[in-house]
Amino acid sequence: MGPDGPHLLERNPVIRVRPMASDDRARWDAFVAACPEATFFHRAGWREVLERAFGHRTHYLLAERGGEIVGVLPLTEIRSRLFGHALISNAFCVYGGIATTEEAARAALDSEARKLARALQVGYLEYRNLRPRHPDWPTQDLYCTFRKPLEPDVEANLKAIPRKQRAMVRKGMKNGLKAEFDADVDRFYALFADNVHRHGTPVLPRHYFVLLKEVFGADCDVLTVTHQGRAVSSVLTFWFRDEVLPYYAGDVPAARELAANDFKYWELMRHACERGCRVFDYGRSKRGTGQFDFKKNWGFTPQPLYYEYDLVRLSHIPQHNPANPKYRLFIALWKRLPRAVVNTLGPHLVKSLG
Secondary structure, three states, X not given: OOOOHHHHHHHOOOEEEXXXXXXXXXXXXHHHHHOOOOOHHHOOHHHHHHHHHHOOEEEEEEEEEOOEEEEEEEXXXXXXXXXXXXXXXXXXXXXXXXXXXXXXXXXXXXXXXXXXXXXXOOOEEEEEEOOOOOOXXXXXXXXXXXXXXXXXXXXXXXXXXXXXXXXXXXXXXXXXXXXXXXXXXXXXXXXXXXXXXXXXXXXXXXXXXXXXXHHHHHHEEEEEEEEOOEXXXXXXXXXXXXXXXXEEEEXXXXXXXXXXXXXXXXXXXXXXXXXXXXXXXXXXXXXXXXXXXXXXXXXXXXXXXXXXXXXXXXXXXXXXXXXXXXXHHHHHHXXXXXXXXXXXXXXXXXXXXX
């Protein structure tokens, strides 16, 4: 080794990857808040939510150089007799994968995740990326996300909404709709559970949403729209840096005629603008769905999501989503089941879908 060798090593110490410890949480979240690649779904609180709500085992990996965090990778292990065994970054989240400030850390985290997937003998490792990271891995072109900059002026944001949808917002105003933030998830959950039942989808447990508000505090809100005192539409929203992310939503069948959903999202957009947010993230939707078209009609451009798979024990990408034709009969039957039955059985099924 040359005379400068030891000094170079001191200035550029080796990257080490290890599991996140309980006392790493504040440092982890400080890194996530500062890392441009990180999203709300990289926050350490998801580990607590997913473990307590569903009993899933998590593997949150961090990369350090000289004691400083330079990359994070939240992984959730899901084991199900019906849907298989998987390692996902991040389960129940639209985004995930490796968030880092340097490529060496990305390579180190990626290598550790692939080793872990094989040690656990999962069917596959899945990264939910905003950008492609492994062009050589199998991927599926199923989801798009919808993100758009917000103008600093409220009226400018209203004028930016395409004419037909802006008319729906004004219709909601004329219908006397009101929007307010709720302290709990009660009204939201009633609307959400009704909505997913109508679509033939198993409902997430109420406890999951209670935990989201408990763990993320002021960064998780519920906005509910009422008509003549009756709750007709509601959305659970995340706040991250200068972004607002409406994530889970529910409504009654009459919401469309009342223009309650357009009004709801406008009220959230208005509030976000006044709060100083600069990005409105409408979240992901499957191609060819009503939600996909609704977001396009609001003037948002679909951006493909890159869900990449390292197939460990499987030979093909799993298709655990309502677009899979083999679930059509199940969906039709589920819609016809009594509400009490689906609310009881649903959480046991959906926890394994991730």
